[in-house]
Amino acid sequence: MFEQPRDEESGVYVPPPDDQQRDPDATDDPLPEYQDTTVFPVWLRESSKSFRWGWMPLPFRKAGWAVVRWVKGPVPPRTLLLKPLFPRLQELPAHYLNRLFPKRWHKIVLLLLLYVSWFLPWFLVMFHARTSGYIEGYGRPQTLSCTSTYWSSSRNNCGLNGNECRPFSSSHLAFRCPAECDATILLEPHVVGNHTYNYQGLVVGGPRESSSKAIYRADSFICQAAIHAGVVSKINGGCGVVKLEGASHSYPAVKQNGIQSVGFPSTFPKSFSFVKLSSSQATCPQDPRWPLLGVTVAAIVLLWLFSSSPAVLFFSTFFILISHVALVSDPPPTMYLADLVSIFLSRLLPASFIVYVLYRFCARPLLQPLSAPIYQLTKTFLYLPLAFIGALNNYTFAKWIPLQRLTPHDIQQQPGAKLALCLVVPIVLSIILGQAWHIRCGGLMPHYLKVYCSMGLTLIVLLSLPDLRLRIHHYILAILLMHGTAFPTRPSLIYQGLLLGLFVNGVGRWGFASIIETPAALGESPVGHGWWGAAYPNITNASVLISLPGNDNGWTYRGNGNITFNLWEHERMQDLGVDGVSVLVNDVERWKGYLDEDKSGEFTWHRHGHRGLELIHGPTIESADPDMVGVSDIAEEDEEPEDLFFRFAYLKGAESGNYGGAGVWLKDGTWFSPPPPKD
Structure with a gap:
């Protein structure tokens, strides 16, 4: 083989090797390949009618060939297989297992006994804790x-x-x-x-x-x-x-x-x-999540110490972890055990299909080359700790990182989210770059570029959809990134364990939430008020009439009186297509008015201490004509008034939109209008 000189004019042509992926399960010694050593001058090669890049300037061609050579990686590609530490020590569990139980059916019986030994105490304790007392x-x-x-x-x-x-x-x-x-x-x-x-x-x-x-x-x-x-x-x-x-x-x-x-x-x-x-x-039995976590950890660790089958390890770990998360450590909110089991099974079936795909394309390429007994401890102590950290996300990342949802709204609003993002992004990028370097050294970069460019293009399309927000849940993040761990190195064991745990926690706790959601579902107000409910009534001092008792009528507290709101904004409400207005007083809905029924659009609240706020006395609200507005005398005794908080929202049918900020009517009769809408 001749090395191509830096001067392309005097270089020689070496036919590139076939662009084939190296099988990660193949032997360490590459097979001998035939290489044609025939060389041609560059001018002769590029004068051929089949040469497609003649239109490109020479410096760009040089740069392009350099990028292609870098992407394809070294020739021959390096073997991506970790070297075990203390191999004799690591093969001891498998050695004693084969010595005591040499036959295959012995091992199957032991595996079934392990499942039963985990499930019986785990389920009985969980059932007792939720149903007894x-x-x-x-x-x-x-x-x-x-x-x-x-x-x-x-x-x-x-x-x-x-x-x-x-x-x-x-x-x-x-x-x-x-x-x-x-x-x-x-x-x-x-x-x-x-x-x-x-x-x-x-x-x-x-x-x-x-x-x-x-x-x-x-x-x-x-x-x-x-x-x-x-x-x-x-x-x-x-x-x-x-x-x-x-x-x-x-x-x-x-x-x-x-x-x-x-x-x-x-x-x-x-x-x-x-x-x-x-x-x-x-x-009352105590919450069993920590004792049952010990049972779960013991079962999975024993399985990984003595079993070498990638399918048994991966699928058993998935099922045991998702059962623990969905039923014990981070269950969805429900009062009854039957409902909880129903929710769990509804999520387990689709999750199992996804896990099968992850096993075929991610877990098996990682674990199959490591199925020899000399890797037993390495797999156990690198894969499992991170799997539990991811599965117990509500006790780990949810507490360590103040970033509940990866959306622009939450990043802007949640305290500490920007700092957390500044710390997390460099760590994630360094992990991705490290994995990309291993991928290149193994000659797998062209394949991974195709996969992740397709994923990136899909995300860009979803991101560009109008009136929708792209939301990468952690179960989706695990699906996207796990393929980048499909080769047997120590970092891949660590990262795949973490991603499997995050997938289990995301599905077990939250289910298969959509990758795109509406702004309203995320607590945002759509830009340009794409949703009618994002707007709310504009309550100004001009739309408020307050009537308070005089100093000579014998009332002890002057703050008791009436407040009337003129709520109809006919032109604005017509543009928004809304039907009426809802009013909250002290965070409780007290009035609904509709344009087709109430022509005046006036809402009056009579304040006399806390009368009417308890919902045990007569009515204290009405839609009144202006000449009816006066000081209420429905109470027999003058009670000390309280501060009142009024909030307003538009109605469309029976549905209310977002309520605006609170207007405050202080106990002394002073009124502070709510903040105006942003439209």
Whole structure:
């Protein structure tokens, strides 16, 4: 073979070798290949009619050939196979297994015994923890999720006057909370009065200074409130009894037991507290996730130490891990075990087909060359730890990296997300470049360029779709990147284990969420108001009329009176195609008005202390004519007024859009208008 000189004019031609991929399962010694040593001058080669690149200038041709030679890698390509450390030590487990159980059917029986030994204690403990327990006087506790609440935080799901979330009082619930609920955070903005909270827990209220009894607003996370009140443990969870208290007139902000609650200075119609129980009154098994994790780890480690079959290792690890994630360590929120099993099985079937494809094209090329006993410990201690780190994502990356969703909105809004992205991106790029170098050295770069260019083109097309957002869930990230680990090196063992764990966690916890989602589904407002509900009414001082009592009428509190809103914006509402307006008072829907029924479009609230806010007295709202607006005298006694918070949204049929910011009517009668819409 002649090396091509740098001067192309005096160079010689060497026919390139056949562009064939090297089989990673092939032997280390490359087979001898025939090479034609015939050389031709460059001028003769390029004068041929079949030469296609004559139109390109010589410097560009040189650069192009250099890039092609670099992409194809060294000749011959290097063998991508790790060298084991202490091979005699690593083959000891397989040696003793073959010595004690030499026949194949012996090993099959042992494998089945391992499955049974894992499943029986694992399932019985999990079943006992979710279905047993008893609280004297209140019955068997119901299992709650960390985000369970009495009042829906979505757009007005409790309906007019909160009727869809009744009862408000005189009700008890025995409950069981899982472990680690103190780390649960909001993933969508949640408004309490005139404050918006996101990416933090949700506990509204707590004990007042004059009382040890803690009262919480109904939209608080019940399990977080139970930790705040000291009823259950943040580490192990626990059981308790929650009591509905009806309306409460203020909710203090209190920090205790490691949780900071938020305050609300006015009335909310539904509240709850926790019943104090004696130690002998309740029997409640602790959350079993950590003991069962030990059972799962032991089963998988034993499997990897003694089995060498790539199919057995990969599929067994997948099934055991996804069962543990979906049913124990990070289950989807549901109260009943039957529903949980149903959700798990609905996700397991499609996940199994995907895992089969991942095995054929990713796991088998990695694990098959490492099936010899001398790689047994290397596979176990490189693959499994990262697989568990990925599968337990809710305890690892979700806590370590403050980046819940990889969307522009979350990157801009979540505290610490930009810094986390600046740290994560260089690490991921360095991993990709390291794998790309191994791929080139193995002569596999042309194949991988075809695969990942196709993936990149698909993502670009999805990214360009109008009114949709590309969202790379971590199960999708695992599918995209796992093919880059399909060769037997130590980094590939580490990265593929991590990606398998992320796939398991993503599917087991969240299911097969779409790769593209609407801005509304992600809590964003579409640019240009592509969705009608992104706009909201423009409430200005000119559209508000306040009527307060005089100083000579005998009323103690001048802040009691009436406030009237003129809500119809006919031209703007016609352009948006909306039908009416919804009004929240103290975060509860109190009025719905439609253009075709209410010609005046006026909403009046009579304030007399907290009367009407409890939803147990007569009506205090009306759609009134201007000449009817006056000071209400429906109360027999003059009560101290409270600050009131008003929010407005458009209606299209029965559906409400996004509510705007809060306008505040202070107890002294002063009015602060809400922020204007951005259109």
